[in-house]
Amino acid sequence: METKNKHGRRDFLKKTGAGALALAAVPVTGLLAENLSSKKKRKLAMVIDLQKCTGCGACTIVCKNENNVSDGIYWANKISKTVGKFPNVRYDYIPTLCNHCEKAPCVKSCPTKAMHKDEDSITMHDHTKCVGCRYCMVSCPYGVISFNDKEPHGRWKKDDSLMKGITSSPKELSEKVNGNVIPYYNPERAETYAGIRPKNVVEKCTLCDHRVKQDKNPMCVDRCPAKARIYGDLNDPNDKIHKLLAKYVPTRLREELGTKPKVFYIRNYNPTSYPRT
Amino acid sequence: MKNTKNIVWMSILIIGLIVGLIGMINQISTGHVVTGISQQVPWGVYIAAFTFFMGISIGVTFIGFLIHSFNVESLKPFEFKAVIVSLSALVGALLFLLMDVGNPIKMLGVPLLLRNTTSVFFYSSLSYYAFGILLLMQLMALIKIQKGTANEKIIKRLKWLSIISLPFALGIVLVPDGALFSFVKAREFWNRPLLLPHFANAALASGVAVIVAITAINHYIKNERIVKESTLKFFRFALLFLVAGVLFLDVFDILVLKYSEKLAGIEAWNLLTGKHLFFFVLNLGGLFIALLVLINKIGAKLSGLFISSILVIFAISAYRYNLIIVGQEVPLMNGLSAGEYSVTITEVAVASGITSCCLIVYQLLSMKFNKKSIV
Numbered sequence: 001m002e003t004k005n006k007h008g009r010r011d012f013l014k015k016t017g018a019g020a021l022a023l024a025a026v027p028v029t030g031l032l033a034e035n036l037s038s039k040k041k042r043k044l045a046m047v048i049d050l051q052k053c054t055g056c057g058a059c060t061i062v063c064k065n066e067n068n069v070s071d072g073i074y075w076a077n078k079i080s081k082t083v084g085k086f087p088n089v090r091y092d093y094i095p096t097l098c099n100h101c102e103k104a105p106c107v108k109s110c111p112t113k114a115m116h117k118d119e120d121s122i123t124m125h126d127h128t129k130c131v132g133c134r135y136c137m138v139s140c141p142y143g144v145i146s147f148n149d150k151e152p153h154g155r156w157k158k159d160d161s162l163m164k165g166i167t168s169s170p171k172e173l174s175e176k177v178n179g180n181v182i183p184y185y186n187p188e189r190a191e192t193y194a195g196i197r198p199k200n201v202v203e204k205c206t207l208c209d210h211r212v213k214q215d216k217n218p219m220c221v222d223r224c225p226a227k228a229r230i231y232g233d234l235n236d237p238n239d240k241i242h243k244l245l246a247k248y249v250p251t252r253l254r255e256e257l258g259t260k261p262k263v264f265y266i267r268n269y270n271p272t273s274y275p276r277t
Numbered sequence: 278m279k280n281t282k283n284i285v286w287m288s289i290l291i292i293g294l295i296v297g298l299i300g301m302i303n304q305i306s307t308g309h310v311v312t313g314i315s316q317q318v319p320w321g322v323y324i325a326a327f328t329f330f331m332g333i334s335i336g337v338t339f340i341g342f343l344i345h346s347f348n349v350e351s352l353k354p355f356e357f358k359a360v361i362v363s364l365s366a367l368v369g370a371l372l373f374l375l376m377d378v379g380n381p382i383k384m385l386g387v388p389l390l391l392r393n394t395t396s397v398f399f400y401s402s403l404s405y406y407a408f409g410i411l412l413l414m415q416l417m418a419l420i421k422i423q424k425g426t427a428n429e430k431i432i433k434r435l436k437w438l439s440i441i442s443l444p445f446a447l448g449i450v451l452v453p454d455g456a457l458f459s460f461v462k463a464r465e466f467w468n469r470p471l472l473l474p475h476f477a478n479a480a481l482a483s484g485v486a487v488i489v490a491i492t493a494i495n496h497y498i499k500n501e502r503i504v505k506e507s508t509l510k511f512f513r514f515a516l517l518f519l520v521a522g523v524l525f526l527d528v529f530d531i532l533v534l535k536y537s538e539k540l541a542g543i544e545a546w547n548l549l550t551g552k553h554l555f556f557f558v559l560n561l562g563g564l565f566i567a568l569l570v571l572i573n574k575i576g577a578k579l580s581g582l583f584i585s586s587i588l589v590i591f592a593i594s595a596y597r598y599n600l601i602i603v604g605q606e607v608p609l610m611n612g613l614s615a616g617e618y619s620v621t622i623t624e625v626a627v628a629s630g631i632t633s634c635c636l637i638v639y640q641l642l643s644m645k646f647n648k649k650s651i652v
Contacts, residue, residue, distance in 0.1 A: 073316075079610065079612035079613055080612065081611075081612040092612070094612065105461075105462065105463060107395075108393075108395045108396065109395075109396050109397070109398065109461075110393055110396055110398075111392070111393055111396040111398035111399040111402065112383075112392070112393060113392075113393045130379070130380070131378050131379060131380045131381075131383040131384045132378050132379015132380050133377075133378045133379070133384065133398060134314075134319040134320065134378075134379075135396070135398050135457070137316070137319040138319055138320060138461060138463070138464065138605070139461050139463055140463060141462065141463035141609055141610075142609065142610070143316060143317060143609045143610075143613060145316075146316050147309065147314070147316070147319060147379070148308075148379075149308050149309035149310040149312075149314065150307065150308040150309075150310040151308065199308050199379070200308065200309070200379025200380055201379055201380070253610060254463075254609075254610060257462045257463065258462075
């Protein structure tokens, strides 16, 4: 009887131990999987070397072209300041774009999850979910989100030509080139986002996610004539971006708000001394 | 004579509604480009009006709360009016919100279909539906009591609905509404701890002021004699207390801005005392004069209460306008241009349309259910 009980107890303990191990394995496996998968995830960021930047504005133009951005809207913009009176003047130029913050206030505030983070930590926008409340615009500390308050590229739909019968109207020109609403329409943009965002929704820089997913650089990085923009993966310790962030003391816009922006600025636009590590 | 007055009043409201509809059609067909909004100032007069009307809707629940929690019998004749005003103001607030968003049809589905639980907007939109249901339940109970078909259960239901309406309005509706602004770290003008109490105080003051104003108008124009001495006394001291609270918070905010060393504070002060001086003076001056009227002997009379209530309504609408517009015009960063906002004709037309719609809803509900014994 005693032996029988001992065996029964032993079996029970074995089974309980096995069950407990199995239960413990579930969260551990989950954590491991998350860890492994997060290692595969990229944390894309950009470094802008202000000393290399010439303030030419090429980034603004190529961005508008690449992303079919409408009139009056700028995904890549700038902050420029002129201080002093001629001839004692200082001019500052800071290229700006969506900072794709790690703690993006626009993502947090969007009621419909139209603003969301993708697997590369890019702050993306889904125009099909957007209700146009513009709370993201209000919440954004950098003013980089724009609202389509009218029909986009409306001037390309106009029928009036400068000289009737001699010059083409904007509508005729669009139809002649590619039949699309704008003659310079880039169809690659529509691979991951709306080619042209409709009226009554917001839009913003997507770090050229359609290019980034094909391991190409964002257009502003590729086309900067001064090579002032460097783009990389913060999750890759061998990425060149880390060398720059280690060599120079980077600054970020409105860092004190805790948004953890992923656009870093190094050195100064004006060739004065700048802090090194 | 009474019919003529009613016809003239309804005609004015219908003209206002038609003007509003024209404005709405213009906005829907052309886009928000016909409004004064921009990238720097994404929210304009529609949101300012939304906060104002929502404040009235919330503040008016004070009346029902006092009647049933503290048995303030002198306010009993105003119970029906309070619920109707609250519902009408809620309709107005929601119409302003729907006119402001880019896609109002999708917006209606926000609580049900598309949801982000980290967004304050999600919770505030849920609360509007709940508040509307609460008010409708109160209205239905009041109608049944008026018709004489109410049993003990309905009377008890009305009592408890009225008691919970104020804490619900303040806690569940006003808090997310105020948080829409006070939680935005990007806008330092809004990101202040006293914004929510200020919101609440202003809401209560505007709610009571609207009830007083409507009562006075009915008294003088429709010859409705329902105001007792005790009612006047209550309204006087309620307004006095609430206006003093709003004025104190306004002055506190101004002192913080005036002596601020932050860019946002300095810029906000410059805007308030420069471009928006008219609304700044209307806000502070209106409240101050209203307080003086209430303290004075004239404040004990209905005429004095009427003057002070009108001043309070204008003062708080100016406060809401300055809060929304100045909060966005202040540049986000050193080097960025300050926002520029001007109200457009379309916005004025739409605002008059929605206000007329609100008043028509109030008028229709009053005419349908406003018997002599219940005002």
